Amino acid sequence: MVLEGWAKRRSTAQGLAMRARIVLECAEGRSILAVAARLGVARNTVSRWRARFLARRLDGLSDEPRPGAPRSITDAQVEEVVVRTLEETPRGATHWSKRELAEQVGISPSSVQRIWKAFGLQPWRTEDFKISTDPLLIDKIRDVVGLYLAPPANAVVFSVDEKPQIQALERTAPVLPMLPGVPERRSHDYRRHGTIDLFAALNTATGQVIGKLSTRHRAVDFRDFLDVIDQHTDPALAVHVICDNLSAHKAPVIQRRLLAHPRFTLHFTPTYSSWINQVERWFAELQRRCLxxxxxxxxxxxxxxxETWITTWNTHARPFTWTATPDQIIDRICRYCSRISGPAH
Incomplete structure (x- = not known):
């Protein structure tokens, strides 16, 4: 494999464009001084590229080969770096460091770093993933995303979930305030003073949040939260609730409530797909800004x-904008599955 772009080229697209403009300006009969003033370049620059174009036409606009040190890294070494990074691991470790790999290949660590950058390799990084095994994955994606992109008329859509066991944590030492050049500091250890659960319903159209605090998150607690949503919603509107597949959301007590309140409809996200529930984005803001x-x-x-956070949020509420279509999401999942289903995996 050859590392494309490894040898530096002095000429750039902008440079070639400037030379072409010089030639075109001269072709219109303008003097060298006039062209230099018009394009903001030196007179010698105009003279040089005009003469080279007259002598060699388009070939004259390219840079001449320049002397310099020969390449010290061969294509075989570049290939070895890439192949080892992708297909091997060092003994006793999970991934290569640039110094370990440089020693194996016989080049400098900075060269390994440049090769990694050129090929988009980052062996020090890792990310978690979970592919949904839900047999109704496609149908649920189309259902939930359809509510975001084209909500039904005369209806309100709520993205609902629980944030369980939020801990009341007290640091063992007072928090030291921020100073110029010094960030806020706090002790790494803490004391626990109990937990509480938060039910939240995000109105996907307005960004307003309905919240309810509870000591537990059982099916009856979820039913009571649906009652709270009912009280805060115009009776003339149908209510569509997007939630995950927690057993409490499908319990008989919830089924009985849905039968008694037919304007409520539950829509379930695919398993292992909490990312599709917009209220999770609001929970992330809550965690970052408050907790x-x-x-x-x-x-x-x-x-x-x-309670203060929810009230403050609702004072300046704004909806989260969903842009991905169901087809785009499904295509991306299919492409990723195809990539990880190759022989290397």
Whole structure:
């Protein structure tokens, strides 16, 4: 394999475009001084490229070969770096470091780094993934995303989920405030003062959130939260609730409530696909802006903080914009499955 672009080229698309403009300006009968002033270049530059074009036509606009040190890295070494990175691991380790690989191939660590960059290889990185095994994966994607992109008329769509066991954590030492050049500091250890569960329903059209705090998240607690949604929703509107496949969402007590309130319809996301539920994006904001750096000495303080956060959010609520179509999502899943189904996997 040859590393494309390994040898540096001095000429660029912008440089060739400038030379072409010089030639075109001269072809219109303008003097060298006039062309130089018009294009903002030196007079010698115009003279040189005009003369080279007259002598060699288009070939004259390219750079002449320039002297320099010969390449010290062969194509075989480049190929070895790429193949070892993709197909091998060092003894006793899970992935290569640039110094280990450089020693094996016989080149410098900086050369290994440049090869990795050129081929988009990052062996030090890893990401988690889970492919849904839901037999109704495609149907559920089309159902949920369809509600985001084209919500039904005379209806409201809520993205609903629970954030269980939010901990009231108190740091063992006071938090040190931020100073110029010094970030906020807090102790790594903490004391626990109990947990609480948060039910949240995100209105996908307005961004408004309906929240309910509970000590547990059983089926009856989810039923009670549906009652709260019912109380905060115009009775003339149908209610579509997007939720995950938690057993509490499918319990008999929920089925009985749906029969008693036919304007409610539950839509389930595919298994292992919480990313498709928009309320998860709101939970991420809650975690980042309120919980990660919060200090709560009691459940009461945590409860107050959560209620304040929801009230503040609703004051300046904004919806999350969903742009991916069902076909785009399904195509991306298919492409990824095809890539990881090759012989190397």
């Amino acid at each position: 990660d750096r919060g200090v709560f000495c009691s459940i009461e303080e945590l409860t107050t903080a959560l």
